Amino acid sequence: MHNYICIHGHFYQPPRENPWLNDVEMQESAAPYHDWNERITDESYARNTASRILDEEGTIVDIMNNYAYMSFNFGPTLLEWMEKKAPDTYQAILAADKESQSRFSGHGSAVAQVYNHIIMPLANTRDKHTQVIWGKYDFKKRFGRDPEGMWLAETAANTETLEILAEHGIKYTILSPYQAKSFRKIGEKEWHHAEGANIDTKRTYLCNLPSGRSIVIFFYDAPVSQGIAFEGLLNRGDEFANRLVGQLDQNRDEPQLMHIATDGETYGHHHRFGEMALSFALHHIEQEKLATVTIYGEFLEKHPPLYEAEIIEDTSWSCAHGVERWRSDCGCNTGGNANWNQEWRGPLRDAFDWLRDQLAPLYEQEMKQLSADPWATRDDYIQVVMDRSEDNVKAFIKSHTSHNLSTEEETKFLKLQEMQYHTLLMYTSCGWFFDEVTGIETVQDIYYAARALQLAYEISGQDYETHFVELLSKAKSNVKERGDAGVTYNLIVKPAIIDLLRVGAHYAVSSLFAEYPEQLQVYSFTATSENYELQEAGRQKLATGIANIKSAITWEEKKITFGVLHLGEHQLFGGVREYIGNNAFNQLQQELSEAFDKGNTSEIIMLLDKHFESHNYSFWHLFKDDQHKILAQVLGQTLQGVEYEFQQLYDNNYPLMLAMKSLNMPLPRPLQLTVSYINDKKFQQALSTNEPDVREIKNLLQEAARMQINLKRGTLRFTAALTVDTMMKRLEKEPDNLKLMQRLIDLLQVLQESPIEPEYWQAQNSAFRLKETVYEKYKQYSQESYAIWCHKFEELYNWLNLKA
Known part of the structure; x- marks a missing residue:
């Protein structure tokens, strides 16, 4: 049979981790779930690992793992979250790729993705390479094999992007037919016009590149892909199957591949029970022998391209104007408010580009002082991102420096890598995709920029923040009361910046509610008590102590002194400062203890102000999950x-x-x-x-x-x-x-x-x-x-x- 069908799902969520805690905090809009990752996992990702096939009476006759029958890619940052928070689903996805290899002639159904979903044509050359290197390493670490294909964020492509994919051994990528410029049969001289999706998507195309390399392009069927997302094709599995099969030309002699590509969340999240329509369609096609279900790698091996194609530069699947959606007010939006504009997109990208270009020389200079190759080290840093165990990090530092580093130098080394890591994360495409600069997706990218700024200041002592905020202020909000992105930075982002004293304050307060407060894991920090005293009188509690706070990410440490008073319910008053010696701590502890014994609440609060000055904290300084x-x-x-x-x-x-x-x-x-x-x-x-x-x-x-x-x-x-x-x-x-x-x-x-x-x-x-x-x-x-x-x-x- 020369008729093949392939369904590709692009499964992705933007990284939602708090850049300082390295964890996703509670998102009330996802209720009753903890956060949107958890909600969409339940509604889509998990459902596709065990999708139901029903008979005419609605009884379940079989359960299948859709991922083993379809082509799919998962965003690496989403899989990182899933590995920790949804391990059963994560393992089922890995198992599906293994199962698919026996079904598809040794080829796995999983496809890699550029690391954190940046728009590749808008990235500089160095960042393009890192995105592919990180995406490839992450894939191999999880799936145990090299990827054959790689998904480009928003399918955004240009010649340099394809060159870099090919240079790193990627065999194919998947694009929209609207990204095709021209095509011809291999060996022929005349090119045929392909703009406006005027190309046969059932063929595969070789794209020969200026370097002499080449890469295969699969242009997916746009009308059917659109029908799945917007025309109710997932309402019935048999109709879905018939629409797929109906696109095949039964009179064609050459092999043909009918293939579609959509957001994977379509199956279960955007369309409830969409995963069941998918499994029914795949099952029906196979059972009735209507076509051969395949994946890209298998089809490519069996049927190498007979045609070649050229692409239109700087194009994507979700912007009719190329890649303008991520740098200008091109008119593409989600349709939320007709009176809004997206003029903020350009200034936002300008601000991020300025920050990236300012931090690059700092990074190079400081890494060379640590006897390390700056950019080769950054390309390899994914090895630490995926395994932050102390032994692995020590081995990484040793292998990338020519002399043994001191403890302070090790921390600087890690801070420099994290600075670059967050400089990459701030380009996550979702920051520009939606309609408002103060929306949650854009603010998340600004959080990453803030983390990079904080690290740059700690490393150099130089103020990059002031000018960055000036640049952000040019990105005007559509909501008059919010002003601009600079206002959002000062009102929302800056107060959320966390340092070791803030973590110490969280530890001090949460210790009142912990069973064993001597050592607590506070997200990506460890708090270890050296001296802890708790006094109780009725509903009131007073805790004083000395603790060591250490980051598991940068290995930065700080010894702190704290005192915290709990009056009952959520009424908390406390203070934290750097440890300045036993005499100062003993005085603090004695004065607070005496006031507590006398039941003098106002004196305790005055003493907290006296000893901790501006470093006073309350219930509202706790991290969100602990507040709840x-x-x-x-x-x-x-x-x-x-x-x-x-x-x-x-x-x-x-x-x-x-x-x-x-x-x-x-x-x-x-x-x-x-x-x-x-x-x-x-x-x-x-x-x-x-x-x-x-x-x-x-x-x-x-x-x-x-x-x-x-x-x-x-x-x-x-x-x-x-x-x-x-x-x-x-x-x-x-x-x-x-x-x-x-x-x-x-x-x-x-x-x-x-x-x-x-x-x-x-x-x-x-x-x-x-x-x-x-x-x-x-x-x-x-x-x-x-x-x-x-x-x-x-x-x-x-x-x-x-x-x-």
């Missing part, structure tokens, strides 16, 4: 009293409320709220136990119906799903536990009859794994015990909407 944790802890204590009052009101008035309901009399609002609150609380407790009491849940459902209670379905749905998931994972470990299996069946039956409607995605995955292992083994045996187990498991399987 402390408030939740305080709220939990408060709610205990509230819940007791509600329970008393409920118990004392229950006969009256029951009588009113029997007469169809509406309950007064305070009593209705009381009934709803108590029922919800009992429901949550009943569903949250390791072994839920099914009869109690049934009684609560009956009570809710009797008292006409509107259940909090969202919360209960989440809790019920989590409980079933937990029980199924336990069953995976204890497959012979028939008692647990029966309890699960009973629980599922009760929930099936309730209005809660939980989703059992994780539980279904567990059951599917059990079927492939234990069930398939047990059903071969004739013993009665095995038959009983299989019968019971089949019942459970059916209740989970799975077909055995």
Whole structure:
């Protein structure tokens, strides 16, 4: 068969890590999830590792890992987050690439990506090389093989970009057909006009470069790709499959590849159940032998290009004006507000370019003083970014310097690398893609610039910040009250800059709520106590101490002295300063302790001002996640009293409320709220136990119906799903536990009859794994015990909407 189909998914999220903490903080807009990475992982990335194929009745007949059947790339910074925060999904993605190699003639389905999604034509030559080197190294480290292809951010390309890809051994890339300039059959002289997507996307094209190198280009089918994103093609898997197959020319003799490329988040996040349409389409095409499902590497090996092509310089897939979307007010936007402009894009890039070009000579000069090759070291620094263990970092420093560095020089070496690292991160394309310069994506890029500025100042003592902010001030906001990007820098970015004293303040405050405060991991910092004293009197606490704060990133250390007073709830007052000797600390500790013993709160606060001067801190200086944790802890204590009052009101008035309901009399609002609150609380407790009491849940459902209670379905749905998931994972470990299996069946039956409607995605995955292992083994045996187990498991399987 000469007809092939390939589906490529570009899976990417911009890096969201706080540049100082090296971790993603809570993002309220992603609620009920912690952050957007977590939310999109649940809605898309994880779903594609175990996508459902349904029969006509809507029963699950198979579960497949889509990544093993499609071509895909993941942003390296997204995979870095996923490795830490979503390891099961991460491992399933790596496993899919391994599985695909056996399916696709030894070629893996994963494709590399330029490291942090910069617009390559707008980067200088040195940064282009680093982006490819880092993307290639990251890929090999994760997938265990060299990449054949590399995805360019926004498919933005020019000749120099393609030259650099080819120089680093990349065989192919994927572009929009609108980026094609001309084409011809290899060996022919005449070029044919291809602008305006006037090119056959079912062919592969060799792009011969001025250097004598070459690279293969796959121009994807734009209309079908657009149809997936915007025309509802994912509403039905069979229609999706038919649209793909329908583009093939059944009368053509030469091999043809029908291939599409879209954002991977389309499958599950942008279009709910889109991953199921994808798996159904791939499964349907293979089962019906409508075409051969393949990936780019396999097709390229079997069918080398017969044609060659030239590209239009400085073009991309999401800007009709080339790459202007990332440097000018070209008119491309997300359509949020017709009255806005994007004139800020040019000044923002100018500011970043100025900063990059100012820091490059500083970097070169300081690295040479440390006897290191500046740019070769930066190209290799990805080895540290991916493994920050002390042994690896020490080995890296040693291998890149010609003499042993002192502790201070090691810190400077690492600060210089981090300065360059953040100078690259500030060019992440999302900063220009959207419509407003003070939006979250642009501000994230400015955070990276701020981190680079901070490091540059610490290394050189030179003020680069003032002029940088002047340049930012030319990037005007569309929101009058926000002024410009310079105002945003001073009001939002600058206050968020973290130094070791700020980390010390966080440690001091959080130590009041920690079980073992002697050593705490504070994101990418370690706080080790040398002296810690805690005094308590009723709700009030006073902590004083000496601690050593060390960065795991730059190895910078600082010894601090602190004192912090907790008055209860979120009322916190504290101070931190550099350690200046035992005498000063002893005086601080004695004065604060004496004031605390006397219960003199105002004196304690005055003493904190006296000893710490401008380095005073409060609850609001805690990092965001810990603010939420402390408030939740305080709220939990408060709610205990509230819940007791509600329970008393409920118990004392229950006969009256029951009588009113029997007469169809509406309950007064305070009593209705009381009934709803108590029922919800009992429901949550009943569903949250390791072994839920099914009869109690049934009684609560009956009570809710009797008292006409509107259940909090969202919360209960989440809790019920989590409980079933937990029980199924336990069953995976204890497959012979028939008692647990029966309890699960009973629980599922009760929930099936309730209005809660939980989703059992994780539980279904567990059951599917059990079927492939234990069930398939047990059903071969004739013993009665095995038959009983299989019968019971089949019942459970059916209740989970799975077909055995």
